[in-house]
Amino acid sequence: MEERLMDDPRKIKVKRNAVGGVEDATDALAPDGEEVEIDVSEEIVLPEGELDEDLIGLAPSQLEKELARRKKEAEEAAAERDRLLAAGEALLKKQKYGEAEPLFSQALVYDADCARAKEAVWICRTRGFTDTEELYRREYAEEFAEADGAVKALVRKELGERLASEKAEYEREAAPLREKVRGAQKERRSAFIANRNYYRGRLLVFGMIFFALVIAMSICGAQIVHVRGNTPVYLVIAFGALALLDLIPVLIFSRKFVVAQRLVRDNEKLSSTEEGARLEELEGAIETLSLYLEDDEG
Secondary structure, three states, X not given: OOEEEOOOOOEEEEXXXXXXXXXXXXXXXXXXXXEOOOOEEEEEEOOOOOXXXXXXXXXXXXXXXXXXXXXXXXXXXXXXXXXXXXHHHHHHHOOOHHHHHHHHXXXXXXXXXXXXXXXXXXXXXXXXXXXXXXXXXHHHHHHHHOOOHHHHHHHXXXXXXHHHHHXXXXXXXXXXXXXXXXXXXXXXXXXXXXXXXXXXXXXXXXXXXXXXXXXXXHHHHHHOOOOXXXXXXXXXXXXXXXXXXXXXXHHHHHHHHHHHHHHHHHHOOHHHOHHHHHHHHHHHHHHHHHHHHHHHHO
């Protein structure tokens, strides 16, 4: 009989019968209900943290093979991590930050919990905590927001005051711009909307006239075969000529309406003016810096 006992969360005890075969529990019981004598017992101890559902149910030989495979993979990953770290540290000493960062990032592929690699990545991005330019990249700010406490503490210790100072400077510049840009935007909005409504109204009027003329021309055309004389023909020609004349203002007002609509839409974008573009830039910088400082501010 094979029996697996989970006495310890890090141990699996495997018991087999004398000939090494595996029997069902029912077969392992003697007719009188007594358990068949077991001659061989072996115990396999798993490293702490290794036990998972994939290991449950494996035969001893399979379990041993799987653990050996995992151990080999872990050793190879650790060796590659150490190699990358060493190469990165050598470049870091030479202040070759751009070349060193990819090595530390790759080390995290082999060991996502490597504290030194995590710290070194940010050392490289800030050129030894002397430059904050790269920190304005949105993807880096979002990555920092998800970083562990040790990385956040390190970056804030070295650059927290500088980042807070830069954010405060941007806030001072943005404050008067917000009022000025939003006010001008509001003033233009009403004028642009009125301009759009003007052309839309005239487009609707001339458009309805055009369709009415086309319908009238169609009705008269249908009467040509039923009415004697040339009156329906003259009416078709007259309505057709009027429809063509009416088509000219329809096309003109269509174009002007499209332009007016675009002005209304573009007015809602900060980047539509030079001052608005600067405000949009400042707002983006403030929002990005908040991702580095928000825990402290909260």
